[in-house]
Amino acid sequence: MIIRGSNRAPRHFKRSETASSPSWFCEEKSLFALSSLILLASVWALAFAASTADFPFGPWTRASNEPILSPQGTTWESAGTFNPAVVFVPAKNQEKHKDSKFVMLYRAQDASGTSRLGYAESPDGLHFTRRPEPVLSPEADYEKDGGVEDPRLQKFGDTYYLTYTGYNKKDAQLCLATSRDLIHWDRKGVILPAYKGNWNKGWTKSGAIVPEKIDGKYWMYWLGTAADKTDQMGLSYSTDLLHWTEATSTPVLPRRPGKFDSRVVEPGPPSLLTERGIVLIYNGADDHLVYRTAVAVFDGRDPRRLLSRSDTPIFAPEKPWEKVGQVPNVVFVEGMVHKDNRYLFYYGGADKYVGVAQAPATAVTAFTKH
Numbered sequence: 001m002i003i004r005g006s007n008r009a010p011r012h013f014k015r016s017e018t019a020s021s022p023s024w025f026c027e028e029k030s031l032f033a034l035s036s037l038i039l040l041a042s043v044w045a046l047a048f049a050a051s052t053a054d055f056p057f058g059p060w061t062r063a064s065n066e067p068i069l070s071p072q073g074t075t076w077e078s079a080g081t082f083n084p085a086v087v088f089v090p091a092k093n094q095e096k097h098k099d100s101k102f103v104m105l106y107r108a109q110d111a112s113g114t115s116r117l118g119y120a121e122s123p124d125g126l127h128f129t130r131r132p133e134p135v136l137s138p139e140a141d142y143e144k145d146g147g148v149e150d151p152r153l154q155k156f157g158d159t160y161y162l163t164y165t166g167y168n169k170k171d172a173q174l175c176l177a178t179s180r181d182l183i184h185w186d187r188k189g190v191i192l193p194a195y196k197g198n199w200n201k202g203w204t205k206s207g208a209i210v211p212e213k214i215d216g217k218y219w220m221y222w223l224g225t226a227a228d229k230t231d232q233m234g235l236s237y238s239t240d241l242l243h244w245t246e247a248t249s250t251p252v253l254p255r256r257p258g259k260f261d262s263r264v265v266e267p268g269p270p271s272l273l274t275e276r277g278i279v280l281i282y283n284g285a286d287d288h289l290v291y292r293t294a295v296a297v298f299d300g301r302d303p304r305r306l307l308s309r310s311d312t313p314i315f316a317p318e319k320p321w322e323k324v325g326q327v328p329n330v331v332f333v334e335g336m337v338h339k340d341n342r343y344l345f346y347y348g349g350a351d352k353y354v355g356v357a358q359a360p361a362t363a364v365t366a367f368t369k370h
Helices: 022-052
Strands: 080-089 101-109 113-123 145-157 159-169 172-179 186-192 202-210 218-225 231-238 263-267 270-275 277-283 291-298 306-311 331-339 342-349 351-358
Touching: 101 145, 145 202, 145 331, 186 202, 202 263, 218 263, 277 331, 291 331
Parallel strands: 080 145, 080 331, 080 351, 113 145, 172 202, 231 263
Antiparallel strands: 080 101, 080 342, 101 113, 145 159, 159 172, 159 202, 172 186, 202 218, 218 231, 263 277, 270 277, 277 291, 291 306, 331 342, 342 351
């Protein structure tokens, strides 16, 4: 489990009974202070190392201090552009590296609050060019008036699987669509209906699919609403990516009263499968609905089994545009790309902007089974 730095205090030493002279006492105090500082530094270093030992990435920093995408115009993306999914698409011809690109699907809101998914491309993962029209707009009954929200992308073979929230101003439900080009989408419908499940009593959202089959099944972490009205994390499995069965009788990652994730525990980007387990970035909110970022690690052979979990957030709202927007005090991570020995993490800031953080890749290997 993760070592909690806040609970690890330096040892307190009792002053020697034989110390009688002022000079000896001053010297002892100095030695005590120096020893305490060294011990404290060592403890914090140990706590940090232990807390990130299972992660394929190091400490996070902002790759840009300003939003990389902001609302624009007066129509479909005028009120907010946020909560993006991002994938790296290599060039079909390996000799034409310049044709490789980052593709972002982002949630865009108009002035009436209806959401659509916009499409943007980038050569470097930081500077994006948008298509003038959305690539997915509300059409089905389960999307009308509210829209299509909060995309997450996973690829199997030549097909991209898009999980998103369909919202019709009454119900929010986890939905699925597929595509081969990230522009033209084929709806597969609601895959986790609201108000159903072993413990879920409300809406369903945020489907983060594990990148490979485990025990012959696909696995997906998702958000549901428990009987106490808090949002917690569930887990389901499937043999075809269309029909899903709940894997646990209680939340696989429950809320923790009194902590930064006391009110909401919501999957972030699709997880990474590593030599240490399934690494899942998640978004946690406290009782004041301040959203921060954390990490959970599950067993790579049993996605139901939690191995470790952040005791403190790894990323939090700091910039003015992360604290002020449509919803204050929110960083909400949904996209992740590993490229050139670093990870890029794409997030929504205050439900209005898109930001990007970065972290160096570590010795923990993210791998793909074949």
